Amino acid sequence: MTTNETASETALLELRGITKAFPGILANDRIGFSIMPHEIHALLGENGAGKSTLVKIIYGVLQADAGEILWQGRPVRVSGPAAARRLGIGMVFQHFSLFEAMTVFENIALAMDGERDNRALRARITTLSKTYGLPLDLDSHVYALSVGERQRIEIVRCLLQNPKLLILDEPTSVLTPQEVERLFETLRQLAREGCAILYISHKLDEVKALCDRATILRAGRTVAECDPKVETARSMAELMIGAKVQPxxxxxxxxxxxxxxxxxxxxxxxxxxxxxxxxxxxxxxxxxxxxxxxxxxxxxxxxxxxxxxxxxxxxxxxxxxxxxxxxxxxxxxxxxxxxxAVFVPEERNGHAAIPAMSLAENAFLTAFRRLGLLKHGLMSEAPTRRFAGRIIADYDVRTTGAQADAGSLSGGNMQKFIVGREMLQEPxxxxxxxxxxxxxxxxxxxxxxxxxxxxxxxxxxxxxxxxxxxxxxxxxxxxxxxxxxxxxxxxxxxxxxxxxxxxxxxxxxxxxxxxxxxxxxxx
Amino acid sequence: MSGLDWLIPVVLTVITASTPLLLAATGELVTERAGVLNLGVEGMMLVGAIAAFAVASATGSGLLGILAALLAGAAMALVFAVLTISMMANQVASGLALTIFGVGLSALVGASFVGIALDPLPQLSIPGLSAIPVLGPILFGQDLLVYLSFAILAAVAWFLARTRPGLVLKAVGESHDSAHALGYRVIAIRYGATLFGGAMAGLGGAYLSLSYTPMWAENMTAGRGWIALALVVFATWRPGRLLLGAYMFGAITILQLHAQGAGVEIPSQFMSMLPYLATILVLVLISRDSTKIRLNAPACLGKVFRPAR
Missing domain, CATH: 3.40.50.300 (P-loop containing nucleotide triphosphate hydrolases)
Structure with missing residues (x-):
């Protein structure tokens, strides 16, 4: 994508000065960048850099406090996901958009508002999942499926809507190398057909292989825009973190x-x-x-x-x-x-930790025996808080403190906390x-x-x-x-x-x- | 033929004992499937009962009475919905308050109606069919609300299992965040389900005051609202099991009354416990498959939905 082309073509999506504050944190601070049609655009940043907040704003799940969204050159207000879908924005969520107790087919049907003919929809799903190599058992219940299978549902659900802009939040983290290659072919094909792709990933080698341009966020701000084909994975990682990375x-x-x-x-x-x-x-x-x-x-x-x-x-x-x-x-x-023995299960919130309890309480739950945090059948508060504080310090958990709810942490931070909790028990x-x-x-x-x-x-x-x-x-x-x-x-x-x-x-x-x-x- | 003659009154009383439970529980099932736990069923039934009785005795029209009960139950549910869905109050506390409020309100309004008798709802006899021995009076000699209870239950079962709006309703109860992320109007859907639940509870109350015992007595629901709530849970939120549960409860209630009347040598307190014990036992036994419960229990039941802004 040269500068000339950028100038002559209207951006499919342009963000100007997007700002969003949550209590205690400025998640997005005047973020601006644009995505051209046919472009595969990477959005990079650490956990907590504001990527999720930004894509939720684009998809209408959240509303920005300030800033402008331009769609094909016209300012638009994305009032909700339905409005985003009407514009032609599709999103593959990383979390929280599947219904556990429902079947794969029902989950897809729920996102296909206009399509009431179940048999025709089934046929479309089957065709599409064959075309893109995303096999699905339509009558399985989601709760029985693994993360990888769930992600396939999300991708198929999105592609069924023929989006103009497809947002993918870490789509490859659960695929084999061959599957990743196949998905990339799919995405390149989609891009050739005119669909722009906003690609969020931590796998910088994949970003290099797939993306035309990358916008890098750090602490809620746009810190750099680069061509991933030119950069190295190391140099992009350092832009994201703002420091050197040690192998x-x-x-x-x-x-x-x-x-x-x-x-x-x-x-x-x-x-x-x-x-x-x-x-x-x-x-x-x-x-x-x-x-x-x-x-x-x-x-x-x-x-x-x-x-x-x-x-x-x-x-x-x-x-x-x-x-x-x-x-x-x-x-x-x-x-x-x-x-x-200690264990760290795959699911952080709800399996490894209880979202509605504080970090200290969560630390207590698996460690109280080995670390003697239980006194006369009661939780010893001070040692428990000290233990949680040690995890937070040793494993660089970004949080307001041991009293913060586990559910308030981003996925990556929660994982650091859980890993730390188990490792500090010297198993x-x-x-x-x-x-x-x-x-x-x-x-x-x-x-x-x-x-x-x-x-x-x-x-x-x-x-x-x-x-x-x-x-x-x-x-x-x-x-x-x-x-x-x-x-x-x-x-x-x-x-x-x-x-x-x-x-x-x-x-x-x-x-x-x-x-x-x-x-x-x-x- | 005469050998079966005793059966007809027994079956008829079983139907009358089961219908109010079935009506109220069907409504609560829909409400809970959308993720709203309304413990105010007892109160909504009572308000429905007095509204139906007051309007029917003032106008002389049973139909207008039924309409009044629907509206009164829905109005009670609206109060609950505003508190819990819009103002995000705790659902358990608000539901309990709604019941207490309903008991008081119905007693206040009903004070001047105590002791008045009313003609019961007419039985919709079908000439010819109703004359069939045994089956005739049972199948073709009931009043409007009995038929309605079956029709609505069947419609609800079909709605939940087969239609897209039914799927959306279940989705809202399963994960309101996911439904919201997909762009469904969680709050509007929950309002609708809650109002339906209230209207159905009102209808259950109307059956009591217009048909079961066509008169008004303070607290005449006598705990049926709570039974309806329990039935929904023990039926694992499935309409078919709800029907079974409601009728088992009704049947054992009536049978133990007959047994007490026949002078069976068991203390009456134990006999009175029987419907509760037997219904719970049977529903627990047929629903003990944890996978099935997981598939049917609305995961967001009773949880407050706070949309991200």
């Missing part, structure tokens, strides 16, 4: 290498009709090492996590899971924690799912560094992640989960991204289609 370093492991967690022949029928059955899973993690489990969302990760944490018990075969030599299959989460075993999902590069590298340091101190770490780069960066060994089966763990140094991708299953043979062969190849 994680592997400290030398010390301490014993005894086996801390062993899973042998774990089979588990899924609780819900739409879950994935675990089939004969085996793995072993020793102190001082990090084992990564890669895989596309919805291939049994949630079920494996539930079995490991003790949220689902194995009364028949308690010895399928052994922590420090003790069969724990019939023990619940508190008993497993008492053995020195013998850490099981963590999606450690840096939706976390900005600065915070993500801090979390990864903390995982490496923890392992170096002798803790056994099991990372379940869909982010391959992350697994390759921090893990010693990697196994791939697919259709509830786990491949044999192999040293990261001896496996290629392509091999892992094949194990995970490419875009064309997702889910139901012949997973057997894939698993065999790996084992």
């Amino acid at each position: 994680p370093s592997r400290p030398k492991a010390s301490g014993e290498r005894a086996e801390r967690l062993s899973v042998a022949g774990l089979s588990l029928v899924a609780e819900s009709a739409f879950g994935v059955d675990l089939r004969d899973l085996s793995l072993s993690v020793s102190g001082g090492e990090i084992l990564g489990i890669a895989g596309i969302a919805g291939n049994g990760q949630n079920e494996l996590m539930a079995a490991l944490t003790g949220e689902r018990l194995l009364p028949v075969r308690p010895d399928a899971i052994v922590i420090d030599g003790r069969p724990v299959g019939s023990l619940g989460p508190p008993a497993r924690r008492a053995l020195g 013998g075993l850490l099981v963590i799912a999606q450690p840096t999902w939706g976390v900005d590069p600065g915070a993500a590298s801090a979390i990864r560094q903390a995982l490496l340091d923890l392992a170096a101190n002798g803790t056994a770490v099991l990372v379940i992640s869909q982010d391959l780069d992350e697994i390759l960066e921090i893990c010693d060994r990697v196994a791939v989960i697919s259709e509830g089966k786990l491949s044999e763990a192999r040293p990261v140094a001896e496996i290629t991204v392509e091999e892992i991708g094949l194990l995970m299953g490419g875009l064309h043979d997702l889910a139901a289609q012949a997973p057997e062969g894939r698993v065999e190849r790996g084992s």
